[in-house]
Amino acid sequence: MRPSVAVVARAAAFARVARPRASRARRPASSTRRPRATRVSASPELEPRDVAPWTAPGYRGARVSALDERAQTACVLAVWAAILLGTYECCEVVGPATRALAPELAAWSARSWPLIGLTYIAAGAAHFAVHDGFTSMMPHKGAWGFWNLPGSASFHVNWTGVAEILGGFGVVLGSLPFGLTPDFCESWLTPASAAGLFLLTIVVTPANTYMWTHNSPGPLPPNADESMQVLPWQGHLARAALQIFLLTMLHGLIVR
Numbered sequence: 001m002r003p004s005v006a007v008v009a010r011a012a013a014f015a016r017v018a019r020p021r022a023s024r025a026r027r028p029a030s031s032t033r034r035p036r037a038t039r040v041s042a043s044p045e046l047e048p049r050d051v052a053p054w055t056a057p058g059y060r061g062a063r064v065s066a067l068d069e070r071a072q073t074a075c076v077l078a079v080w081a082a083i084l085l086g087t088y089e090c091c092e093v094v095g096p097a098t099r100a101l102a103p104e105l106a107a108w109s110a111r112s113w114p115l116i117g118l119t120y121i122a123a124g125a126a127h128f129a130v131h132d133g134f135t136s137m138m139p140h141k142g143a144w145g146f147w148n149l150p151g152s153a154s155f156h157v158n159w160t161g162v163a164e165i166l167g168g169f170g171v172v173l174g175s176l177p178f179g180l181t182p183d184f185c186e187s188w189l190t191p192a193s194a195a196g197l198f199l200l201t202i203v204v205t206p207a208n209t210y211m212w213t214h215n216s217p218g219p220l221p222p223n224a225d226e227s228m229q230v231l232p233w234q235g236h237l238a239r240a241a242l243q244i245f246l247l248t249m250l251h252g253l254i255v256r
Helices: 005-026 067-101 102-111 114-131 129-135 153-174 189-201 207-212 233-255
Strands: none
Touching: 067 114, 067 207, 067 233, 102 114, 102 233, 114 129, 114 153, 114 189, 114 233, 129 153, 153 189, 189 207, 189 233, 207 233
16 A cells, blocks of 8 residues: 555654754763863962062062072071161160150150151051052062961051051050050050060061062052152161161150
């Protein structure tokens, strides 16, 4: 019996539909799937300073970072030793001699103690106002061949900024002129605050040193031009002298 035309047409249509389905079923799954784009998230420990250009040796003519790691270590330790030695001489020799030979100058120094506190308050506030500039001062891991401080640069900038503000307020409140300081604060608040700021000023020394060794920019105004990106050697020398001065003044507050 010959099949009807309708049956033959229906069978042909079914064959056309079933054939692609079968071929798709037989095709390996891997060939039909498009490769998935993998989203690479930045590691929480990777910060802009870790890939900053000043981490490269000799950035913008930095001489110390261009040396081998052993020479870098020697240069950094020599600078730190010079700052500590200069501070010791000023605290133990220059300070007592000034009080003995020029009491008027020593009295003027005592009257300037609130200004020291205000200086630290302003510096601590700057940690948040120009946060990125201060993070650029933090030595990267492996700097000088030995630096490996736990924690992020932002974390250290934040806590040192808070510490400077609190210490500065303590110095101001504990050394107000005209007898405005409360009696219960006068005997302990100023020495305690000054001692904390003394230690803090020593702790942040590596950040100042890093600016010298690697030419990191540090905090800059928004419209800073190319000439302001690198501090000249005279500027670094002035910063070191200022650090010794501040340490000496804080020592005077502690032993007053």
